[in-house]
Amino acid sequence: MHLIPPGKLRCLLAACLLWHSVSAQEPMTGPLPDSLTKGAGMVKRMDLTEIDIESPRKARIHHQYVYTILNSTGDPWSAISTFYDKFHDLGNVSATLYDAGGKVVKKIKKSDLEDWNIEGLGIFMMDIRVKYYRFGYHAYPYTISFEEDMTLSGLFGLQPQWMPQPSSLVSVVSSRLVIRAPADYPLQYKEYHFPDPVAVTEKKGDKIYSWQITNLPAVKSEPYAADWYGREPRINLAPGSFEVDGFKGSCYSWADLGRFMDELYKGRAQLPEEARRKVHALVDGLSDDHAKIRALYGFLQQNTHYVGIELGIGGWQPYDANYVYTRKYGDCKALANYMVALLKEAGIRGCSVLIRSGAEAPPIDTGFACTQFNHVIAVAFTGKDSVWLECTSSTLPAGYLSSLTADRDALLLDENGAHVIHTPAYGVRENRLIRVVKGSIDDKGDLQVTMQTDYSGLEQDGPASLVNRASKKDRLDLQRQLLGLANCTISDLADSASPGAVPALRETMTVSAGQYATVAGNRLLFTPGIFMRKMPRLQELANRQSDFELKASVEEADSIALQLPAGWTPEGNLLNGSLSSPFGSYRVRSSFANGVLTIACDYRQYKGIYPAAEYPRLVRLFNLAHREADRELVLLKAPPSAGP
Amino acid sequence: MKHAALPVLAFGLILSLLCSTLARAQSGPPDMTFGAITPADFAPTAYAPDSTANAVFLLDHGDVTFDGTYSNNHSFATIYTRHTRLRILNKNALGLATLSISSAHHNGYEAFTTDVRAATYNLQDGKVVETKLDKKSIFKDKNGYYNIEKLAFPDAREGSIIEYTYTITYPGYGYIPDWEFQGSYPVLWSQYEVTVPAMFDFSVKSQGYRLYTVDTTFYFEGASFPVNFGMDARGIWNGKDIHRVWAMDDMPPLDKKEPYTTTLRNHIQKVQFQLSAVQFGSYRKTYRTTWPELTTELLKNDNFGGTLGDRNHWMDDELKKIVQAGSTSQEAARKIFAYVRDQFTSTGQEGIYITQPLKKTWEDKKGGVADINLLLTALYKHAGFEASPVILSTRAHGRTLDAFPLLSEYNYVLTRVLADGQYYLLDATRTTTGFGALPELCYNGPAHVIDAGNDVIPLLTDSITERRITQVMLANDDGGGYSGTYSRREGVFESMDTRTLLKREKPDDFFERLSKGLAEYKQMGEHGFDSLAVPEELLCWHYSMTYHFAQKTLYFNPIMHERMSNSPIPDPERHYPVEMPYCIDNNYILHMDIPKGYAIDQLPKSTRFTLEDGSGSYEYRVDTDGKTIDFHSRMQLKRTNYTVDEYSGLRNFFALVIQKEKEPIIFKKTN
Structure with missing residues (x-):
């Protein structure tokens, strides 16, 4: 904790005040350093939240900010949005829109805001109401300043989290949180990824807690990055003691x-x-x-x-x-x-x-x-x-x-x-998809197979939901879409569920697809990967900064057995490959014997957060699976045997 | 249920219809007393109109009456009462156990809901048990301009019957709510009755694939109430009430929307009303039965034509900055259009009336569709152009019937301007629309010019063609490699879509996505868009590429980025006609050297297939002279609307295209 010498404190306070009044006049047009505009959709020029806790029953919040929106990705932050409910009373609200030159384009006050309920959260009736306004301005850059006052009756809902950098697309010039409470009020707080700890001062029987963060650049978003929430600087707050609607409680x-x-x-x-x-x-x-x-x-x-x-x-x-x-x-x-x-x-x-x-x-x-x-x-x-x-x-x-x-x-x-x-965790042994496909392709390229898929654990969530909620017709349509085959008929769709602490679902069906294989002269081309695990294709990323995260542990095992038309043999390489790493593995093997093409593929991944330096290995794993599922196999018709 | 025939569209005046015969279904209407539920009602496990339905509406009854003695600024009120009874068959329909009833309040016009009564019924030990809805289960909510009563039905489970009734009062006269006889669940009996004093003449428009089970008109004597239409029309009205009843039995649920269905509104069984005249003694006022009348009324309306008058002097200064005073050239027209299109943001709100004064739209630089295009019209007029507003119904809003103007069916406004002797139809609400072009949603039939000329502009989908041209050149280059260029010129609508996409995404991201999908032996080089910033120009994009062939056998598909791999209409079954947004003309041309070190092993055959009537064709041509290969494919669809009977032919056509486009050219290494 920094000890600020009294003289310096005065200067600091004065500077704060001066800065505050300067900011009221002209923060909107000042040039922004490249380090803060790079990769950002919006720059927070200033953001000040002042919470004044009077008692466990009452607090006041004063919130001000100035945002400069640099391009269309920053537009969502131009929306003026605030709320009120039984425990939050909204006082004055005002906002101003400035153009790139700092000229005032429009000012709005509380009565200009639209009043909406919160529908669409699946909640039928809620007393939280939203006050909302959209400027709809698109001449970049533009700036919006905002100010609101709110009174809290009952501190249970004390702003539990303060997140100065709400998204990786936002850069921050300065963001401050100041809480004033009676000296004996037990304010609980915890800092996460915060460069400087809180500055606590005492003044006339009150304690003032002050946090400030400055010059945070936007962070490039990388694929599979762990949630921003776990990486961004933030402060958790809790009211040590509170009273709401006549109920008293504490939160130590x-x-x-x-x-x-x-x-x-x-x-x-x-x-x-x-x-x-x-x-x-x-x-x-x-x-x-x-x-x-x-x-x-x-x-x-x-x-x-x-x-x-x-x-x-x-x-x-x-x-x-x-x-x-x-x-x-x-x-x-x-x-x-x-x-x-x-x-x-x-x-x-x-x-x-x-x-x-x-x-x-x-x-x-x-x-x-x-x-x-x-x-x-x-x-x-x-x-x-x-x-x-x-x-x-x-x-x-x-x-x-x-x-x-x-x-x-x-x-x-x-x-x-x-x-x-x-709560229980479901891992690779619980979350499984086991698919068995058996059938044939004829010399016109038509496919006829039976498919049996066993889902268990988290893998059966989606399919089980469809069985419970969707009509048979919708399920057939969806299955056809998943296979992505033109000219496809699915019949004999049946399912049986095994409920339990780790539920399972078995789905069986017959699939026939006309011209599944493309006829090209004396060749047939087809992609067996429609029955295999599909993974996205990843780009190489030099100097990856953020760790990456896999959100679920799963295993998928697919086995395909296709009777090929007599006299046809596979040409070129069959599907074969394998790769293994701490976060997952992939293996595919094929063989051809007695006119039957057999392919077995197994994909596994393990939930977890992995270091950025390992990302190239993830790229190789995903791309291998992607490539094998995309590959076209070629069948060649044996030339007619030379006559006598 | 296939809808082979065109919907039955009929209209008539209430007065002119005589008492017609009753056509009753075998089962007839249920007992409409609130609470008339018997144990037998719980017996069925499925219902005929749709045995797989999760819920069934046993009764849906709407009743509209006039209150001639309603005291208020409006001397009348239209009272709408609804009574509904439904049975929940499956827990997937438990969402029906909560209900929201909305009434709008806007601009001093306040409709309100009263007399809410609701109950749940269950069968217990062979007896019907009723659980009434208490006050604590009714919540009052508000959203924007709507007041909403929310009901949560107690004791609802699979098998329960839910019943509710409520009344909405609409102060004034002239408005009768539409009634739909169909919904997402089957309805056993849907009935709508309207009782109107003969003083009011309403036009009735019916739509649907079936004839009514009940369609009757009765006359009741003895209507009497005070009337005040102004100095010449005051007194006591004595006369007949006209009582109209329509009912449908055993209505199946509305089939879900299918690909290339514009809107289910065009197919739903429903009835709509519009006031056409009021007669009291010698006083007679007609409304909007013909386009000239409608036009006159709209032009007088403060929220439409009233905005175009010459009170707009505040436009002077701005106009001076944009164009030279007095010029009505095409160039000036383009400048004014570009100014509004680029400087103003549309909220997307549809409707034909302004939502705020033009001056506010001007200051805020934002507004709804009508705000922006009426502002454009006013600007043109103020600058001396001949300009008029044009109204239409968008594709998603439903078809209109020209002979029967129902103002509520129009939801979009355009501007027509005369410049250098030519008319241009303009939409300034999107930055991706060029001068004289219109977005897809506008092509839905006749658009009406609202001025003394009453012109009708047929915006038909058959009259617009989306033309795409792609050219690919590949050659053995000097460095021993194989490289070339790809370039695509998008059609009008694809250009609009891509420009919209590029508002969210950078050009580099667009090409990065493309390169992710490339085969491993293909690399993308420099790339770019042409005329991205000029909406009047068709959008072109291009990139250069190199190939590194190593395999013994090459499977080279000549079609890049636009192979049809999934059918746009995969379902073998079809209920609604196919309505495409525009005609198609896609051209793909490839010219390539045979890669060095390889020879052709297999070349796909040239072919051509057509739709039965020849209006659609697909041509696939491959030629080689031994050193190079020329490939050309062209898909043309010269029609946009296909009946249900033509569906399978269209579907087969696409299946053939998908199949053909899969074929690769096969090269084999020569050494």
């Missing part, structure tokens, strides 16, 4: 947060009499806890569905079990809470689990207690086993979590508050 630890949740959840797990009878009718005849859990989860799935209603404190506090039972619907937390109540009635211990859901969602930081969650699931315990339950899904089997919530830290709400727990 996960256990604290759990205890606050407990307050919100208190008394909401009472099942009505009729529901209790139904539980017993379902489970009393069963001896095995696993069977009981499955029966109750099935009961939840058959009789309730998801409707998202998030109003006020209802954003964190679930509707009670009676509500869910009588209405037969609820949002994720109400359904999870209801599930836990059903389990409890059956004598099984269950808990609600707060989690950050999303296949691409970044992991939560378990070392810093604050609200990082957007979803709630449930877990049932029996003996040493945990059975995970996604309560908003009517189709997932008990014990299985899809890619939305698998393999991540989450917060289990237990009897002592809460503690961190990790």
Whole structure:
């Protein structure tokens, strides 16, 4: 921590003030250094967030920024967007658009903003409302300045994260966060990738926390780069103690947060009499806890569905079990809470689990207690086993979590508050696609095969969803599209699912494709790769900067056996190749015997973040698989045997 | 269900129709009392119109009446009541257990929703159990100009029946909501009734592939209420009410959109209304039944023609900067057009009326389609040009019936200007549109010029051709290598699309993507776009390439970057006619040396196939003189609309093209 000598402090403050007033006059047209315009769509000239915490019940936020948009990739940041809800009261809002010369083109105030609800998040009714305005200006560069005041009643929603560089396409001249709080107010914070630590000063019984970051250039986006969220400088904030809608809580630890949740959840797990009878009718005849859990989860799935209603404190506090039972619907937390109540009635211990859901969602930081969650699931315990339950899904089997919530830290709400727990991870042995293709090509090039595909784990998520939701016709259309064959007919489509903690799905069908192989004189050309693992083709990248990430572990094994027309043999090389690395492997082998062409290909990849220096090996792996799947095999007709 | 016949389009005046006979379906209408649900209603596991449906609408009933004694600034109100009953058969349709009812409030015109009543019914122990919707399950929301009532039905599961009714009041007269007899789920009984005092004359436009199950007109005596249409038309109206009823039974769901369907609006069974006259005693006012009437009305409307008047003096200064005063040359017209097209941003909002004063559009440099093109028209007029606005319905908005102008069907405005003795039709809302060119969406039939001349401009898809020319040259070069050039001149619409793409992506990224798809023995060299910044010019791009051949056998496909590999119409089944946006003329020419060290082993045969009526053809020609190879392919489609019966012929045509274009030239190494 830097100790600023008093004299210097005064100078610094004065400079700040002076700079602030200068910026009010003329930051818009100053030239920007090349280091900050290179690769950027938008440059943040200044960005100041001032939070004034008066008490655990109230805070004020003043936010100002000046953005210069350099080209069309920066246009999204020209949108003026802010929000309000039960706990956030929006005060003054104003924005100004300047042209390249710094001349004012347009000024807007709060009444000029459009008022919208947030639809399209899958939530039926939410009281968060958006105030929005779009300047629609395209003479680059242009600059937008913005200022708003907001009052928070209840600090639970204290801006949990401050991210001065929201995207790799944004460069930052200067971005500041200043928080003023009573000296005894327990403000919790944690810095990530931050060059300078916080500067804390005391003034008249208040503490002032100040962070500043300057001169951040835009970062070139490279393919398969790990999420920007994990690389960008940011600060997590949490209110050590807070009060919202009459509920008090503290946030020094996960256990604290759990205890606050407990307050919100208190008394909401009472099942009505009729529901209790139904539980017993379902489970009393069963001896095995696993069977009981499955029966109750099935009961939840058959009789309730998801409707998202998030109003006020209802954003964190679930509707009670009676509500869910009588209405037969609820949002994720109400359904999870209801599930836990059903389990409890059956004598099984269950808990609600707060989690950050999303296949691409970044992991939560378990070392810093604050609200990082957007979803709630449930877990049932029996003996040493945990059975995970996604309560908003009517189709997932008990014990299985899809890619939305698998393999991540989450917060289990237990009897002592809460503690961190990790959801099941599915690896290469679980996420598999095994395809077997058997059939023939005739001398006109027509193909006739049977195809059997076994999916398991995360690989079966997509296909299982189609089986459950899509019409047969849509599934046939999609399958035809996936194969990419013109003139293709798919028949005898059948499937059978094996539910369980690692569900599996078997799909079988008959595929016939006219002129699958191209006739070229005495040759037939075809691409067996339509039945093989397809990978994208990657470009070489010299001096790669960022580490790369593979988001899932999978294995795909394809085997193809094609009877070739009599008298035809493969010409040239068959598919053969292999490559192996720490993050994945690929192997393809072919052979021809007794008129049958056999190809077997196996692709594996392992989830993880790998060093940038290894990227050339990833390129070689992907490109090998791409090349082999793209290759055209040639069959040559044997010339007629010379006559006598 | 194949729609082989053209949709039945009929229109008539309410007054002129006599009492017609009732045509009843075998099953007849269900009991329309709210709550009339019996255990038998839960028996079916599937319903005839579509046995695979996830839900079925048992009843959809709309009822429109007039309230002549509605007190407000508007002396009348149109009351629309809807009553719907549906059954959820599968959990995939549980989304129907939440409902949003919107009513618009805009510019002082406020429609509002009342009398919401809703319930869920389930069969339990052989009895029907009702769960009413309580106040806590009704939420009030707002979005832009709409007030929305949101309902979450309690106790809904597979097999449940859901029923709801609500009323929307539209202050004033002259508006009767459209009614659609079809949706994404089958409907067992869809009924719409309209009761109108004989004082109002409404034109009715019907569309659909089936005749109505019920189509009746009744007259009721005894309508009486005070009327005030101005000084000469005040008093008490006494007369008949006309009561019209239309119903359809067993409607299958609307087939999903297929490739080259413009919009399902053209195919849905529906009925629409437009006020044509009001008569009270000797007072008679007619509305928009003919184009001259419509034109006069639009020109008087403050939000349309009113903007073109000469109150636009604030344009003077700007115009001076763009063009010389008084010039009506083509050059001046182009300059004014380019100014609006390039300096203004369209929000994309469609509609024929301005959304804000022209002056605001001018200051903000942004507006909707009507704001921008009416501004352009006003600018031209102010500069002394003869210019008029033109209205049309875009392809996605649906076809219009010329003999029956329904203003609600028009959603787009263009500008027509006379310069150097020639008319030009202009759209300034996109930076990729050149002077005199129009985007694809405008080609949907007749466009109407709104001026005294009442010209009609037929913007037909058959009248525009997308012409692409690609040329490839390859030769053995002096350095012992094999190299050449590729160049493509895109058609009008492809140029617009590529220019739009290049607003998001840099030219270098475009070529990088192309080079990613190249064979391993091919390398791309210098590359570029020509006339990228000039929308009036067709867009050309080109690159140079080198090849490094090493294999014993070369499989060389002469067609680069534009092989048809997937059929645009892959489905063997088709329900709707095919509506392509333009005619096609694609030309591909390749001239290549036989690569040094190789000889031709196999050359694809030249061939030609055509559509049955000859309007479409594909020509594939390969020739060689032993040293070089000349290749030329040309695909021409001279028609854009094909009936369902012609579909399989068209599909086969494309399948043949795909097949032919796969064939490679095969070279074998000679040493």
